[in-house]
Amino acid sequence: MDKRNDILISSVGKIAVIIAGNLLYAAGVVFFILPSGLITGGTTGIALIANHFGNIPVSAFVAVFNIIMFVLGLFVLGKTFALSTLVSTLAYPAMLGLLERTVNGFVLTEDKLLCALFGGICIGASLALIIRLGASTGGMDIPPLILNKKLGIPVSVSMYVFDFTILAGQMAFSERQASLYGILLVMVYTITLDKLLTLGSGRTKVEIISRDPEVLRKSIITRMDRGVTMLHAKTGYLGIETDILYCIISPRELHKMEKIIRDEDPEAFIVLSKASSVYGRGFSSEKNYIQ
Secondary structure, three states: OHHHHHHHHHHHHHHHHHHHHHHHHHHHHHHHHHHHOOOOOHHHHHHHHHHHHHOOOHHHHHHHHHHHHHHHHHHHHOHHHHHHHHHHHHHHHHHHHHHHHHHOOOOOOOOHHHHHHHHHHHHHHHHHHHHHOOOOOOHHHHHHHHHHHHHOOOHHHHHHHHHHHHHHHHHOOOOHHHHHHHHHHHHHHHHHHHHHHOOOOOEEEEEEEOOOHHHHHHHHHHHHOOOOEEEEEEOOOOOOEEEEEEEEEOHHHHHHHHHHHHHHOOOOEEEEEEEOOOOOEOOOEOOOOOO
């Protein structure tokens, strides 16, 4: 019974976060994109084209388009995928319509640069919230997935083609300045999405070449409680066989790692590089100690 309650609470929480993400997305559109006349990609971009040429309300077009894409995804991609997009399919147009009626002509700022920046941040943050839960925003996310499944076309390639086509369609009737700010908007939400998706998972990769790698190995394990991998190598000049210590640490552990190396081998050769994300024991899951 407790397990069922936990699953129910988890599901309700996930749905609440997805709705909040869609509300944030709708806020970015209503407060920054629509008042400033900026162009954008995705379903909203197609809705702006339909609104210009057919005077169709953006929220109404998004609702119909999302439902069509949902049905298409259900038949082509399966029930599991469809369930992950159902909440967004219904929530986004509902939130968009609600905010349009509530705002009723209110303009937060007329500065197009601010609209591009804050609109991009809102959209990028909302997409990151939804994607990190393993859900989908539906709409224009679905055609690239279908093309990938049926024709093997990479999702990123088809997404860029679709977004460029949608942006080009809006450039035909938008001011040149608004078009440039719209491109900036797309860049901002792309960068925001990328940064937030990897937030908290970034780590530092350390590679150490030492005269006594065994001493360093023991010190790192005992003093830092971090795993170490020994990579066998040979020096290029003298041809001496040695082991390279390979270790992943969090940025805040870097000072402690440097102190251990200075204590054990001040002449050690160290290479530091950034790992954008790390998954596995000790990072994305609990450590497993083997006696």
